[in-house]
Amino acid sequence: MQMSRPDKWDRYVSVTNSHSMMVYIGLGTTCNLDCLYCPKFVHDGKMPWHDVDKLMAVLEQVRHHYQWKRTRVYTMLGGEPTLMAALPDLCQRIKAMDDGARIQLATNGTRTPRYWERISPYLDQVIVSLHVSQIDIAQLNQGFKVLVENGVHVTTNVLMDQAHFAKAVHTAQWLTQQGWTYYITMKPVETMLGSNQLQDYTAEQREIIQSWGEDQQYSRMEACKEIAVGRKILDEDLYRFCSAEGEISDLNNFQGVSRDWDRLKDWHCFLNADKITIRNEGIVGTGDTCDQGAVLGNFYESDPATWAWTMAPVQCKRDRCVCGGDLDSHKFKHRSDADAYAKVIADRLSQPETVLSRS
16 A cells, blocks of 8 residues: 655655765676566676776775765676676775775675685675576575675565566565575565666555565574674664654665655755766766766766766655665755755865774
């Protein structure tokens, strides 16, 4: 059942104040799956893997301009990023360059346990999109266990593809009993990724997604902690709708999207301060899939050190904010509240780098 968002929720902000910067890195368009809801240009193999040296020149600028963030989360995207032979070397170089780096991998999870054993020393978190029509969840789960055992935080997003909805529900439920994953979501799927239009779910299907609460989401947390060794999981931002009085909604972003709470037109959004995307063709801009943020340049055509980097908010002109990556950034309904947050950013920018990177 769809529900209108109560007026009291006038901001969407981090409730943990971990101050993490999300850096999405499209590495190329080679993929081993062919999902109907994924645009062909994302997985057609026509865009080669990035030149690692040129890519590092951009990331060094990100490190410089976003030093006021306590952590910078570098998220590797594709295509399927694990098919890039130079991925382990890239992750090593990022860690050496940025002592506040966290390496995150967005993957379909289909590589073998042997592969995960080899790359896990360079990873902090793996976010697995489960394309239910093309996977055997029990087989993939063997690889998840290897990652967890090696100190990697695993999150699984079950894509609730309407054409395979029953299998998606079964997959999510199976994970709550046997999955080696810290966090399990039911993720509403767009008609085409990036379209901002959800698939035409029935009222019953929406209700199933909306009712997927914290008991299911965190059902395997303790089991994973029992077998994990080694690294400490860094704090991370957790975004929720909030009121001016500090009250926090208990809905995660996908539950909010399923209720149409993501209609934030005219709100003031800090995509420019919270998200950077490096696209497969070399274009660098703010936000994830959203077209509202600044376009900074193309690192194959100009020097990133000469770009005009900006932290200013943008006033949203889109009808919806379906993408979780774009939704998870600071947003304020009222300009006065956005101005107050802009001052927080300005104050942080004025602090010495040594304080900001280690605080």
